[in-house]
Amino acid sequence: MLIREFALGDEPYLAEVYRQAIHQTAAADYTPEQLAAWCPAQHDPDRWAERIRGIKPFVAELDGVIVGYADVQSDGHIDHFFVAPEAGRRGVGSALMQRIHDVARVNRLSRLYSEVSLTARPFFEKFHFTVNEAQVVIVRGIPLNNFRMSKSL
Numbered sequence: 001m002l003i004r005e006f007a008l009g010d011e012p013y014l015a016e017v018y019r020q021a022i023h024q025t026a027a028a029d030y031t032p033e034q035l036a037a038w039c040p041a042q043h044d045p046d047r048w049a050e051r052i053r054g055i056k057p058f059v060a061e062l063d064g065v066i067v068g069y070a071d072v073q074s075d076g077h078i079d080h081f082f083v084a085p086e087a088g089r090r091g092v093g094s095a096l097m098q099r100i101h102d103v104a105r106v107n108r109l110s111r112l113y114s115e116v117s118l119t120a121r122p123f124f125e126k127f128h129f130t131v132n133e134a135q136v137v138i139v140r141g142i143p144l145n146n147f148r149m150s151k152s153l
């Protein structure tokens with residue numbers, strides 16, 4: 001497995017990881033209506049590319065195929081964290097999380113935090129994040145449950 005920095009051209013591959021992770025993996029915990037609000041069928045590639053270039057994620061490759069990505073911002077915020085379903089439970093998420101912790105240490109961050117899905121909560125708990133608050137966010141008019149989670153470093 002390779003964990004590398006984002007490169008221009010990755011954007012459509014990351015969009016596919018995002019779509020599959022939500023519509024397949026997170027489908028265990030959210031209704032079809034919620035999944036459609038979270039990741040609509042209509043997708044604007046330009047807006048997506050702008051967003052991804054803005055967060056500059058780390059990208060995970062298995063045998064040369066992009067199977068996951070996650071970011072950490074300078075204040076410790078983790079915005080995106082997604083692994084393709086076919087690569088799930090094989091340590092891809094853990095490798096990305098390890099990289100995030102390495103970056104946090106180098107940059108002397110005091111805290112990591114994220115808004116974590118029902119699906120990803122056990123994974124974040126494995127890395128000693130704790131729930132600050134259960135919340136309901138309205139996305140495209142549909143309520144979605146998630147958790148504000150954080151970890152002191």
Ligand SMILES: CC(C)(COP(=O)(O)OP(=O)(O)OC[C@H]1O[C@@H](n2cnc3c(N)ncnc32)[C@H](O)[C@@H]1OP(=O)(O)O)[C@@H](O)C(=O)NCCC(=O)NCCS
Nearest residue numbers: 021025082083088089090091092093094116117120122123
């Ligand atoms: C959460 C996610 C990133 C985990 O990625 P992953 O590559 O499968 O994670 P790993 O294989 O490194 O898992 C490490 C450990 O985390 C825990 N874990 C991961 N997924 C879990 C799940 N669904 N239920 C319970 N524990 C889980 C386990 O302890 C696991 O170790 P094990 O497989 O030896 O039991 C992935 O499931 C995902 O993309 N989910 C859907 C999208 C999503 O909700 N993203 C987060 C938005 S905030």
